[in-house]
Amino acid sequence: xxxxxxxxxxxxxxxxxxDGGLLSELxxxxxxxxxxxxxxxTQYISAPSLRRMSRIIKMGVTxxxxxxxxxxxxxxxxxxxxxxxxxxDDTGIFLGKMVENKEHALNPxxxxxxxxxxxxxxxxxxxxCQGYNQTYTQGAFxxxxxxxxxxxxxxxxxxxxxxxxxVDEITANSHAIQKRFGIFRNAPASSLDLFNVPAAGTxxxxxxxxxxxxxxxxxxxxxxxxxxxxxxxxxxQALLNGISQFVQAAALLPGDIDxxxxxxxxxxxxxxxxxxxxxxxxxxxxxxxxxHLCGEYPTASAFALxxxxxxxxxxxxxxxxxxxxxxxxxxxxxxYNPYFGNYHxxxxxxxx
Amino acid sequence: xxxxxxxxxxxxxxxxxNSVPETWKSFASQSSGIGPITLFDSVHRDVLPxxxxxxxNKALSESLSVRxxxxxxxxxxxxxxxxxxxxxxxDLKRWRTGLISATTVGGMDKTEDFFIDFLxxxxxxxxxxxxNHECGRSTELIADDLGxxxxxxxINTACSSSVNSIAFGVRLIREGMLDLVVAGGTDAxxxxxxxxxxxxxxxxxxxxxxFDANRNGLNLGxxxxxxxxxxxxxxxxxxxxxxGYVNGFANTNDAYHQTASSPDGRGSFGAxxxxxxMSGLHPDDIDYVNLHGTGTLNNxxxxxxxxxxxxxxxxxxxxxxxxxxxxSLGASGGMEAVFSILxxxxxxxxxxxxxxxxxxxxxxxxxxRFEEGLEINHVMSNSFGFGGNCSSIVFxxxxx
Numbered sequence: 001x002x003x004x005x006x007x008x009x010x011x012x013x014x015x016x017x018x019d020g021g022l023l024s025e026l027x028x029x030x031x032x033x034x035x036x037x038x039x040x041x042t043q044y045i046s047a048p049s050l051r052r053m054s055r056i057i058k059m060g061v062t063x064x065x066x067x068x069x070x071x072x073x074x075x076x077x078x079x080x081x082x083x084x085x086x087x088x089d090d091t092g093i094f095l096g097k098m099v100e101n102k103e104h105a106l107n108p109x110x111x112x113x114x115x116x117x118x119x120x121x122x123x124x125x126x127x128x129c130q131g132y133n134q135t136y137t138q139g140a141f142x143x144x145x146x147x148x149x150x151x152x153x154x155x156x157x158x159x160x161x162x163x164x165x166x167v168d169e170i171t172a173n174s175h176a177i178q179k180r181f182g183i184f185r186n187a188p189a190s191s192l193d194l195f196n197v198p199a200a201g202t203x204x205x206x207x208x209x210x211x212x213x214x215x216x217x218x219x220x221x222x223x224x225x226x227x228x229x230x231x232x233x234x235x236x237q238a239l240l241n242g243i244s245q246f247v248q249a250a251a252l253l254p255g256d257i258d259x260x261x262x263x264x265x266x267x268x269x270x271x272x273x274x275x276x277x278x279x280x281x282x283x284x285x286x287x288x289x290x291x292h293l294c295g296e297y298p299t300a301s302a303f304a305l306x307x308x309x310x311x312x313x314x315x316x317x318x319x320x321x322x323x324x325x326x327x328x329x330x331x332x333x334x335x336y337n338p339y340f341g342n343y344h345x346x347x348x349x350x351x352x
Numbered sequence: 353x354x355x356x357x358x359x360x361x362x363x364x365x366x367x368x369x370n371s372v373p374e375t376w377k378s379f380a381s382q383s384s385g386i387g388p389i390t391l392f393d394s395v396h397r398d399v400l401p402x403x404x405x406x407x408x409n410k411a412l413s414e415s416l417s418v419r420x421x422x423x424x425x426x427x428x429x430x431x432x433x434x435x436x437x438x439x440x441x442x443d444l445k446r447w448r449t450g451l452i453s454a455t456t457v458g459g460m461d462k463t464e465d466f467f468i469d470f471l472x473x474x475x476x477x478x479x480x481x482x483x484n485h486e487c488g489r490s491t492e493l494i495a496d497d498l499g500x501x502x503x504x505x506x507i508n509t510a511c512s513s514s515v516n517s518i519a520f521g522v523r524l525i526r527e528g529m530l531d532l533v534v535a536g537g538t539d540a541x542x543x544x545x546x547x548x549x550x551x552x553x554x555x556x557x558x559x560x561x562x563f564d565a566n567r568n569g570l571n572l573g574x575x576x577x578x579x580x581x582x583x584x585x586x587x588x589x590x591x592x593x594x595x596g597y598v599n600g601f602a603n604t605n606d607a608y609h610q611t612a613s614s615p616d617g618r619g620s621f622g623a624x625x626x627x628x629x630m631s632g633l634h635p636d637d638i639d640y641v642n643l644h645g646t647g648t649l650n651n652x653x654x655x656x657x658x659x660x661x662x663x664x665x666x667x668x669x670x671x672x673x674x675x676x677x678x679x680s681l682g683a684s685g686g687m688e689a690v691f692s693i694l695x696x697x698x699x700x701x702x703x704x705x706x707x708x709x710x711x712x713x714x715x716x717x718x719x720x721r722f723e724e725g726l727e728i729n730h731v732m733s734n735s736f737g738f739g740g741n742c743s744s745i746v747f748x749x750x751x752x
Contacts (some may be wrong), residue, residue, distance in 0.1 A: 023502060036604075057518065061576075079605075084486060084488060085486065090403075091544075092543065094548065095463070095464065095467050096467070096471055097545060098464075098543065098547050099464075099467055099471055100471070103394060103395045103396065103543070103547050104395065106547055106548075106550075106551040107412075107551065108548065108551035108552045111544075111547075111548035111551055111552070112489070112548075112610055112611050112738065113610070114548070115456055115508065115510050115738055116456075116508040116741065117508055117509045117510050117647065117737070117741060118486065118610070118738075118739060118740070119510075120739070121605065121610065121738070121739025121740050121741065122610070122739075124607045124739075124740060125607050125608075125609075125610065128607050129605060129607055130604055130605050130606065130607045130618065130619065130622065131604065131607035132603050132604070132605075133509065133603060133604070133740070133741055134507065134509060134603060135507065135508050135509050136505055136506065136507055136508075136518060137487040137506050137508045137723040138487075138488040138504060138505040138506040139486060139487055139488040139489075139505070139508070140492060141488075141505055143486070145505040147521065152523050152527055155527075171500070173474075176470075176474040176480055177474075177477075177479075180475070180479055181479065181483075224370045230503060230504075231497065231501075231502060232395070232492070232500075232501055232502060232503070232504045233496075233501045233503055234502065235501070237500070238502075246388070254549065254752050258579070280744075324388075330551075342492075
């Protein structure tokens with residue numbers, strides 16, 4: 001059963017909020033850390049509330065407010081959040097103070113705000129939403145789990161509205177630690193050139209994206225999320241079978257998909273495996289990519305969903321996403337997002 | 353009517369036992385697991401009592417034959433999940449199997465060590481101590497141990513987490529997406545949570561006294577609890593005699609305060625009421641309520657008021673088992689799901705240790721001693737958490 005996108009709010013390393021056209025002003029980032037372009041939060045959150053919020057909570061709450069505003073809705077029936085790292089900044093602050101002060105005289109506020117469900121519960125608190133409230137934290141399945149939950153919830157209660165999103169931030173600590181694992185490129189000159197300059201390593205990204213979803217189609221709705229699937233350590237053949245079955249279950253042939261949005265990350269070795277999948281299954285499809293726009297992070301698929309939905313709304317594929325434009329209406333997009341080898345996910349979007 | 357989702361296996365590890373039979377013995381002998389901190393260094397070591405699992409990481413990793421550098425959260429989870437699968441007697445490979453775990457601290461016990469060196473110099477600290485930090489990593493380690501590929505996920509809604517993981521498992525099986533789900537949660541004690549709750553001044557310096565008028569806070573605990581949930585088809589094909597079935601559940605948000613519960617317990621009342629509605633049960637059908645009952649002034653009052661709103665003065669037998677185990681945060685709902693199933697399986701109820709006087713505002717008197725030979729058909733278990741997250745779940749006895 002498809003669920004319909006009523007509103008979207010996205011804060012990302014690109015200009016993804018506000019009134020401008022879709023990716024009309026591209027942001028090119030230097031170095032291996034992409035930071036979000038953040039709005040003026042006072043437009044969305046009251047000053048007293050803002051003071052207590054860490055950056056990830058501000059981003060999450062604001063993305064949800066933008067989505068609700070676009071949907072013309074004050075509060076949904078439920079809130080479902082996906083975040084792999086959760087509230088890293090507050091976790092780091094409390095941990096740091098605990099070590100420094102040798103467990104004495106600790107301020108509880110960062111501890112209170114350190115749990116992963118703080119984003120979803122702060123949203124609930126601000127809009128007084130006493131309904132379903134859930135937070136998933138499974139690496140690069142965090143957002144997909146949230147979306148799957150929304151699909152199940154709306155199948156049972158199609159008239160409800162669910163706010164579902166994916167949020168992850170980079171902090172100074174997390175970037176310093178992740179760099180040491182050797183997963184990022186060394187001082188790349190341009191994020192937009194990620195796929196033009198072959199190298200080992202990817203670039204670090206972050207973002208917050210929320211979607212107001214409902215099982216009931218409105219006259220203004222342009223995009224529906226059809227289905228979602230996740231595969232943990234599937235093995236090559238099981239993955240190929242899983243993707244084929246997913247496409248079949250949607251009553252589609254591979255050729256029916258107008259655009260495959262591929263979660264390549266720029267790391268040559270990892271991308272070889274990703275491209276092997278896409279050439280096996282989607283050799284004649286138009287293939288696009290998005291991680292040169294938002295960077296690699298566990299909930300990057302939420303950015304991809306925003307991008308896909310906006311492309312369907314705008315009926316065009318920006319050149320930065322895919323060269324070789326589709327010479328037919330853009331109606332069906334498949335997002336295939338692999339993450340460091342072990343995580344693979346699919347999201348199917350359709351015009352409605 | 354929708355398919356019944358059965359509980360085919362149970363596994364638990366906590367301060368009162370490393371397995372279901374050990375847990376059962378501790379309940380029957382009314383032996384609490386609360387004691388001093390022995391397994392990690394802390395300035396609170398002789399000040400704050402906790403509910404430790406009575407096994408070091410080394411002992412756990414040796415008995416499980418798992419790498420010793422794995423986090424304690426994962427070790428506890430592997431122990432309980434393996435027991436749940438073993439008691440089900442099912443070969444997971446035969447079915448479309450998923451794993452849904454819950455945790456709040458993840459690999460924090462190792463991250464704490466990492467941070468000491470990292471703070472001095474960001475190029476210091478052993479990476480192997482932080483590689484398992486993310487909550488989802490503990491779930492990966494459990495999945496890898498059980499040989500589960502395909503569907504895995506993790507929930508962190510603070511202290512209500514594992515009830516939500518069991519509920520999501522039920523929904524995925526009902527939807528026909530999976531045949532079998534290993535669902536529950538795991539959380540290890542950590543200095544991070546100990547100091548966090550201590551900074552909130554809600555830790556009792558003595559063994560906790562849930563639902564008592566003179567309660568003075570909670571004791572932190574640790575552990576893991578997992579259920580093996582299966583469809584009707586798995587039940588009949590495998591010729592199972594399930595422990596019971598999941599009858600209903602609900603997840604609501606108090607939307608009142610980041611850490612405090614509302615004075616009228618609106619979130620907890622709503623969760624219990626909705627879980628009963630889904631079960632098609634009347635409040636009076638419930639034979640035993642396993643309370644969230646942390647022992648804090650705020651939770652027990654708010655939960656007690658919600659119970660009174662639901663039941664008036666005629667409430668069923670109820671108790672908080674946290675006086676035995678301490679509060680194991682994201683794992684508590686999974687552990688208490690196993691206890692609830694045990695109450696049905698063994699037709700018994702567990703006592704609320706150290707209770708003396710009722711909270712004046714509610715007058716609720718919990719179960720005082722271990723009691724067997726009862727008729728226990730329906731059990732409700734509550735789990736509430738920071739961020740206003742409230743979840744309730746109802747388990748029922750399988751009809752022969």
